[in-house]
Amino acid sequence: MNSLFKNRVFLIVQGADLLQQMGIWIRNMALLFYIMEQTNNNPTAVSMLTALEYLPIFVFSLIGGTFADRWEPKKTVVLGDTLSAFSTLLILLLISFGVWQAVFAATVISAIVSQFSQPSSSILLKKHIPSEYVGTAVGINQSLMALFTIFGPVLGAFVYSQLGLKSSIIALFIIFITAAIIQLFLPSYREKKTEKGSAISDIKEGFKYIMGQTNLKLIAAMFLISGVAIGITQPLDVFVIMERLGLPKESVQWFAASEGVGMLIGGTLAAVFSKWIDRHKRIVITSTLISWGIITVVEVLSIWPILTGSARTLSGVTTAFFEVVFSGMMIKEVEAEYIGRTNGIIMPLLMGGMLLGSTSSGFIVNQINLFSAYLIAAILTLSCTILTDRLKLDKKTLAY
Structure with missing residues (x-):
């Protein structure tokens, strides 16, 4: 370090x-x-x-x-x-x-x-x-970002x-x-002069690159499904606070802060144990998804603020590990000339999933109930473990 x-x-x-x-x-x-x-x-x-x-x-x-x-x-x-x-x-x-x-x-x-x-x-x-x-x-970056989430x-x-x-x-x-x-004090990077095509052709190459990498296709699908799960529960947090815990809606900020504390702890642990995490990516990713699924169910079942707050803190810890693993994979294993396009294609899938989930969450609650919405989100999250089992994490690159 x-x-x-x-x-x-x-x-x-x-x-x-x-x-x-x-x-x-x-x-x-x-x-x-x-x-x-x-x-x-x-x-x-x-x-x-x-x-x-x-x-x-x-x-x-x-x-x-x-x-x-x-x-x-x-x-x-x-x-x-x-x-x-x-x-x-x-x-x-x-x-x-x-x-x-x-x-x-x-x-x-x-x-x-x-x-x-x-x-x-x-x-x-x-x-x-x-x-x-x-x-x-x-x-380290994750820990500092979590610190700003809190303060x-x-x-x-x-x-x-x-x-x-x-x-x-x-x-x-x-x-x-x-x-x-x-x-301005960053070192300049001088590329070998090669003739570049149009931006459109670069975008097409970016899609072709992702479609040619088994891991990237699996990660893209995982981000989309996870985004839907996050989107379903995110707008409903305030209803869990009011209906299950019997607290005023303003109390939602303290549970959000609990998750921020968890992200700070998780980011710090990830920085300290980064080499172990790098060697056991599959275990970390799978256990994170399983933890998210369990935490989602615990949140909607809990009637005790301490239990809910503890679950949110643990959620923050696992979220930090998840982000550190995938951010590290993107930086280390995606070829440098494709990092921007890979990020530009995969991240909107997460945001799109969140948008899809958030727009459907109200419908699910109205047609069924609050518990069912969280159960659906938990099942979606756990289903991602099927994709993690197919990840080829023993390779030095993300290539098939």
Whole structure:
């Protein structure tokens, strides 16, 4: 691990990620509170803010991943944060002229830029971090992201309450421009000059690459099914809190925080035991899916807050292990020139599954009951173990 902390690329990428997470939470809370003030707590306006954050993932994930594979990664991440920084100044100018709706653009621009910069960060790690340290690097990153899941809303709310919207936006500019500056110290990657085809042909090659890899096809199917299961239960958490535990709806935040704590613990453990996890991927993936299935049933059956909170914490731990395993596999085992497109094709399947699940969850509850919705989600999750049994994890690459 000491060698990892001496790795300049890891330190710079991690430092930029921390700044970006800080900026994202300041932005999220500032815009949420500001929009609620401007619309008199209109739930439609608030839900639109969330929709505008996730919609670009569907529209730009594949596009961003394709161009991340084509462009020099250092230039991409620097340009991305620079664009994010100066877009905040434009939004501040529009707000000063009374166009308060411009705040929605801040979410859209940030979400679009991230679809280009995130794959580029993975490419940098692929090229500059030894494969034996990738699991540890992903585990550390997961722990820090979980830390922001817990404390990010507190930070964002504090900045907005103390500084107000305009000063919060200026803080965003400073944060993103600082991230861009520190990434200027990343090493440049010079590719051998080869003639590149069109972006469309690159996208076709990306699909062909995934369809030619047995593991990637299985992972794509697993992400889609898991997404449906997550989507079914996610909107229903608040009803479990109220109907099963008899608590007010506001209590849902504490159970979400419990899961964040679990992700922090899981990310830390994954970083420490990354070599063991790397040698036992199948066991980790299978046990994670089984744990998710059991936890899902326990949550809907539990009438004790302590049991439900413990289940959510364990869910966070297993989620961290799951993400570390698959993030590590993507960085280590997918060929560098296909990382962006692979991410751009597979991740929307997860989001699409979540969208499908969330839209059907209300129908399931209305037609059957709450327990059945969670049972269906648990069965879907457990069914993924059939796919894990077919994964070829003894190979050095994801090739068939």
